Amino acid sequence: MVAGPGIAQVRQAVATACRAPSLHNSQPWRWRMAAGRLELHADGSRSVPVADPLGRQMVISCGAALHHLTVAVTRYATACRVERLPDPSDPMHLATVTFEQIPEARVPAAAEQVAALRRAIDARRTDRRPFAPPQSNDLTGLGEDAVEMFAATLTLLGADGPARLLEAAQCSASVRRYDPDYHAELYWWAGHVAVSEGVPRAVLPAAGPVPVGREFPVGTLTSPPGPDRAALAVISTDADTRLDWLRSGEALSHVLLTATVRALATCPLTNLTEVAASRRMVGEAAAAGGERRGFAQIVVRLGRGPVGELPVTGRRPIEEVWEA
Numbered sequence: 001m002v003a004g005p006g007i008a009q010v011r012q013a014v015a016t017a018c019r020a021p022s023l024h025n026s027q028p029w030r031w032r033m034a035a036g037r038l039e040l041h042a043d044g045s046r047s048v049p050v051a052d053p054l055g056r057q058m059v060i061s062c063g064a065a066l067h068h069l070t071v072a073v074t075r076y077a078t079a080c081r082v083e084r085l086p087d088p089s090d091p092m093h094l095a096t097v098t099f100e101q102i103p104e105a106r107v108p109a110a111a112e113q114v115a116a117l118r119r120a121i122d123a124r125r126t127d128r129r130p131f132a133p134p135q136s137n138d139l140t141g142l143g144e145d146a147v148e149m150f151a152a153t154l155t156l157l158g159a160d161g162p163a164r165l166l167e168a169a170q171c172s173a174s175v176r177r178y179d180p181d182y183h184a185e186l187y188w189w190a191g192h193v194a195v196s197e198g199v200p201r202a203v204l205p206a207a208g209p210v211p212v213g214r215e216f217p218v219g220t221l222t223s224p225p226g227p228d229r230a231a232l233a234v235i236s237t238d239a240d241t242r243l244d245w246l247r248s249g250e251a252l253s254h255v256l257l258t259a260t261v262r263a264l265a266t267c268p269l270t271n272l273t274e275v276a277a278s279r280r281m282v283g284e285a286a287a288a289g290g291e292r293r294g295f296a297q298i299v300v301r302l303g304r305g306p307v308g309e310l311p312v313t314g315r316r317p318i319e320e321v322w323e324a
Helices: 008-018 056-076 109-124 144-150 161-176 181-187 240-260 276-288
Strands: 029-034 038-044 080-085 092-103 152-156 232-237 265-269 295-303
Touching: 008 029, 008 056, 008 181, 029 056, 038 056, 056 080, 056 092, 056 109, 056 240, 056 295, 080 240, 109 240, 144 152, 144 240, 152 240, 161 232, 161 276, 232 240, 232 276, 240 265, 240 295, 276 295
Parallel strands: none
Antiparallel strands: 029 038, 038 092, 080 092, 152 232, 232 295, 265 295
């Protein structure tokens, strides 16, 4: 590897990148070093096929991990050059990353901002409990550079957003209420005591989901009293291709880490865009908020979270996801 990090540093950056959120904490990624470059592959054996039959959320999850990686390697004064979907014959090969040393003259300019994003990787949690509303300036400029960076838009919904997305959540839940395959898959991944994968009971609210949330198994996490007053935002793209899924995952990571730096609690919501009818409702809500891009990819709840840290959800050992 020329003028870049050593393989041990890349491996450590990958381990950090794997803190990215994924559908049901399925962690559907594999990383491989080849000829001095790092490849990111989707791992189809980690898919969640009933909830995500097209693999859209799988690719979005990998996009989040890809962005986490580009943040993590800055620890070594290193920048990434990302080639997305480099092999048309292999749709599971999502990206190839090459590394280059950041010139010393460029390092100080954004050093603290980037360092804050790196720290946010370990601090970020998916919090499914009710939030207090964000303060007036908490969301100012959040995600404003996502269009330029990832060809995706973050649209904050207006006062009617909760009602619109509650209808979408009820629609999604009604479609799946009597689907035994969906519930078997959900209970496979969530509500048990798992060390390295899935959604453990310790991070699921004992009081059940917030109105727009997924109906997970009941957990043991205590929620604060009162309704959920989170702000709701939608990440949208112009098209609905595999590339759009990947880049919206990168945008999601950027938004979550930036929000974490601002001491906001966050929770991605995929249940609202997994079913065609509810996804259409989300798109209509975003359009009512001024969004012009036609494809809603994912919803994010943002607000002031309850006091105290959430438990850390497990991640697979690096040996299971890394090959060199």
